Amino acid sequence: MHKLLTGQPGLKTLLLGNEAIARGGLEAGVAVATTYPGTPSSEISLNFFQISQESELYFEYSTNEKVALEVAAAAANSGVRSMCVMKHVGMNVAADALLTLAYVGVRGGLVIVTADDPFMFSSQNEQDNRYYSKLSGLPMLEPSSAQEAKDMMVDAFDLSEQLQLPVIFRTTTRINHSTEIVSLGDLREPKTNGDFKKDPFNYVTVPAVSRNLHAKLLEKLDKAEKISENSEYNIIYGEGDWGIICNGVSCNYVFDAVKDLDIENSVRILRIGFSHPLPRVLIQDFLKTCQKVLIVEEGEPFMEETVKAFAQEKGLTLSIKGKDDDLFSRLYEYNPALVRECLAAYFGVDYTPRTGVDLSDIPEIPQRPPSLCAGCSHRATFYAVQKASKGMETICPTDIGCYTLGFMPPLSTGDFLICMGSSVGTSCGFSKVTNKKVISFIGDSTFFHTGIPGLINAVFNNHNFTLVILDNGITAMTGHQPHPGVDMKALNFEGYARVSIEDIVKAVGVKHVSIIRPYRVKKSIDTVKEALMYKGVSVIISREPCTSFAKTLKKPRGKPFFVGEKCKGHRDCINDLACPAFFIKKNRVNIDPVLCSGCSVCAQICPEHAILPLRDKAV
């Protein structure tokens, strides 16, 4: 059985933040969990997916975050405890549902997990989703550790039912991906069956209804503020005239810094864990007793703005600072030394930063950027498109997935990217106003997520571009999650249907649809050429399983290749294809047989036919 199901109450165990969040859901008796995968939230859903195979929990990978939230919203409004998990940018997709769901509210508990990613370890932006709580008028909780994340999740469900509102549970990468010793609590039997009682004048958000519901939301928010005032997550530590207000991971850096600077007797720390609505009276009373206050929060000045407004209400004129040229930045994530330095600077504490080592004479170290796996089918597709479009002036909008990495040389395919699905929509705009050939790229999972409406738009408005759908049969980048196009039967999962990308593309009216098998290089180039000539919307579906996923499934793979005697050292293979299995030894091209997946693409492009399968090697 799954370790999150077997762990007995009281057990101390090592858990990843995301595992702790999932366990918290189980301890709260969550019965429905939905998601679209995205780092740094992915392990929460991965655990739920596994757990759902052996328990009452209903879990689904939804097509996108909006759908995920709608599924969870309906379940919660049928009285069933539900959880919806996404990365921060997923919230943008779900926002349409979120903002009116706030009016409607919930009956059973609904917790929405948003995993923010300061520093953008694996994201396209570092937006601060705390503002969604303000925008929607929903209560928000923010844990500071894995243990707290677990405990807080249980309270989040109670709070949601108490207020009849969804609760936003906001984490950052350093919570999701920290591992700590967590002590487990009781599991709660989930209530999986609900009932929906018709009540259209509270559920159908026509203007007349919504006018009432908005007023109700504000009443609930007042109630929420009162709870926030007395919440055990908003607590004051220590004694002193200097005040610090902090949230999330920053609290840990603050506690460590106060100890390191030896100012424990001068500082009072207000830790905010229930961060929307902020506890007005608690904060105003705190400000009254402080000489000056520093606000330590990663991201935007979310608390700072409100705290300053609270001070103004009471006519308090003490210094309150946070984001400042000399203190904290709105950029990236914080770290212990940075927080220590800012504390010392703001409160005027003597402090000599620890000196590291002198790095001035360190030679330049070659970069090690992530790259498409050896034998990745995307590389073969990019190669075919590059060859087929040779001589054309192109614009290549790309999308979010492993294939985004294709923008790096030498494949250099990827010119524009803003969000999930943007490849298709932006292709419409580029092709309309430029005279260049627009060739765009989208992965299978991303196509289902938000690519389809763009394609319908392209057909309806008669745009002119070629869309390449990279169909490798899995959501690869986030760790190989299923999507509607995946053959779940083949993966031994029961109870799923399968949606054909080809059928969708044809059904929305694309007239020129072709399918390539990218490992067949010449044939692919010819097919792509033809599609590029078409005036209007043409779609190429490039179909080949993700090599890395095939490896984890222990599928038999092709024999590795090697570079034979005939190699004349043109290095076309390296310069055009850049498969990471290649390496140079004694000025000759070699293939690492462990990395090589045997895709044979390099063998097909070598002008000397010098690359051969290892079985042919005379031993």
Add this chain to the structure above:
Amino acid sequence: MKPTRLILVAVGGQGNLLSSRVIGESALLADVPVRMSEIHGMAQRGGVVESSIVFGDAQSTIISDGEADVLVGFEPSETLRALNKCNPSTVVISNLAPMSPFTVTIGSGVYPDLNNLQSLIRAKAANLIAFNAEVLARQAGNILSVNMVLLGALIQTGKIPLTEKTVKKVIKTKTKKAFVESNLKAFELGFSMAEKISLNILGRV
């Protein structure tokens, strides 16, 4: 307990997440406070994976520049890259088997000279324990046990508050059955290699 800060850097696929797991489980077993943080977004695409592990009384899970007490590098150029985490009293342990990044293959970078790399680290850190962990892993019967070799060397230094006995127990109970034997062997080989090197440094051999 005063905090001890440990950084592990590796190339995706080198198994450093397993070694941090073993370290974490060992700390749990020995009742040593421990907190860890990992960045493993694009690890499986051959990028760099960094784990930070903080033992003792601290709440932070990450380690600022210049503040690591120990650095373990699974790959020599990555050890060098992570030198920004070190200070003059940091103990550095490094595998010496290079994994040349692809940027070198395509000619947009030069792999650092291994001798130069070692003398640079030696000049800056308190101590460098460097050896080819791949050779020892192979000797242990599993090329993928580089992580256990380095773990053995780390424990030998006595720089982190975990004993050989505890860690071995965790390897026995928490790593995959089929690999327990080679993992233990790899751990021991790393341990005695670090011992040999430190005796050498002290001039006793």
